[in-house]
Amino acid sequence: xxxxxxxxxxxxxxxxxxxxxxxxxxxxxxxxxxxxxxxxxxxxxxxxxxxxxxxxxxxxxxxxxxxxxxxxxxxxxxxxxxxxxxxxxxxxxxxxxxxxxxxxxxxxxx
Amino acid sequence: xxxxxxxxxxxxxxxxxxxxxxxxxxxxxxxxxxxxxxxxxxxxxxxxxxxxxxxxxxxxxxxxxxxxxxxxxxxxxxxxxxxxxxxxxxxxxxxxxxxxxxxxxxxxxxxxxx
Numbered sequence: 001x002x003x004x005x006x007x008x009x010x011x012x013x014x015x016x017x018x019x020x021x022x023x024x025x026x027x028x029x030x031x032x033x034x035x036x037x038x039x040x041x042x043x044x045x046x047x048x049x050x051x052x053x054x055x056x057x058x059x060x061x062x063x064x065x066x067x068x069x070x071x072x073x074x075x076x077x078x079x080x081x082x083x084x085x086x087x088x089x090x091x092x093x094x095x096x097x098x099x100x101x102x103x104x105x106x107x108x109x110x
Numbered sequence: 111x112x113x114x115x116x117x118x119x120x121x122x123x124x125x126x127x128x129x130x131x132x133x134x135x136x137x138x139x140x141x142x143x144x145x146x147x148x149x150x151x152x153x154x155x156x157x158x159x160x161x162x163x164x165x166x167x168x169x170x171x172x173x174x175x176x177x178x179x180x181x182x183x184x185x186x187x188x189x190x191x192x193x194x195x196x197x198x199x200x201x202x203x204x205x206x207x208x209x210x211x212x213x214x215x216x217x218x219x220x221x222x223x224x
Contacts, residue, residue, distance in 0.1 A: 001169075034212070036133065041112075043200050044153070057155030089153060096141075097168065098213070102152035 002027040002094040006101035008110055014109050019077040021104045023090035024073065031071045032060045032093035033066060037086045038103070050074070112137045114216035116201050122222045123191055130221050131186045133201030141204040143213070144170070144176065146197040153200070159184055191223040208213040 003026040014032040017110055027034075031052035036044035049066045050057045050073065054082045057064050066073040085108045114135045123129055133143065143158040145168075155168030159178040173195055175187040184203075188195060201216040 036213075036215075041218075043202075043217050044213075045215065046212045049212070088126060097155060097158065100145075100153040 002030060002092055004064060004092050004099045004101040006090055006104050008103045008104065009102070010107070012109060013080050015080055015082060016078055018039070019106055019108075021053075021075045021081050021088055021090070021106070023073055023074070023101050024070075024072045024094075025092040025099075027092065027094060027099075028068075028071065030041035030092040030094060032098075034091050034098070035062075035065070035075045036089040036091065036100075038089065039086045044096060047088075064080045065089075071081075077106075082108050082110055084108050111117060112214070114201055114203050114214050116199075116219050118219060119217065120220050124224050125192055126190050127190050129191060129223075131188075131221070133184045133186065133197060133210075133216060134182050135181065135184075135203040135214070137203060137205070137214065139205050139214075140179065140181070141202035141206060141211070142178065143202045143204075144184070144186050145200045145202065146170065147200060147218075148197050149171065150220070156186070156199075191221075193223050195221065196223045202205040215222075 034049035037047045038044040061078050065074040089103045090101045092105045116217040117132045140161050145153045154170045157176040159165045199219045202213040204211045204213045
């Protein structure tokens with residue numbers, strides 16, 4: 001089955017700097033790659049997603065890039081702010097399901 | 111307000127005592143799912159449902175049951191809970207199969223089995 005791995009597991013960044021989280025996946029049939037943000041005490045919430053026919057997608061301070069050949073996709077957060085501190089999950093589609101990575105704890109230091 | 115609700119939010123129980131965690135969505139979504147979240151293991155899917163009366167196993171279905179008698183409700187049943195089912199549980203819904211559809215998550219249910 002699909003195996004999704006995230007790196008690094010924890011990331012600390014200074015406020016205003018950029019943060020990058022990378023995910024790798026194993027199933028070449030995967031064609032949908034969302035990123036979810038989970039704030040403390042809440043359920044995950046979709047922040048951005050990308051499909052396999054697109055290499056990059058941007059929404060204000062966040063962007064996602066996809067390299068299908070290498071089977072990896074990355075979340076980029078620019079000009080980080082304290083409210084960006086959260087756990088971020090990547091996922092890859094497997095048919096009608098999603099396989100999630102283990103999550104990255106991002107800490108933005110004021 | 112469009113949302114997924116879960117009840118209870120917190121539950122402490124003992125081994126073997128049957129329990130049900132309810133999940134309801136008001137978005138007329140066809141697809142619903144249950145996940146458990148454990149430290150270091152991320153989100154793992156327990157069961158999912160593509161529509162009423164259609165359910166399928168996810169990655170970790172052992173020890174759980176589900177039913178989908180109505181479109182809006184998708185309860186999770188633990189017939190005989192064990193301590194290894196202590197976890198944070200999330201229900202989620204989506205407008206269709208997950209071929210590129212956003213999942214909306216509930217607030218979570220923290221379950222402790224003693």
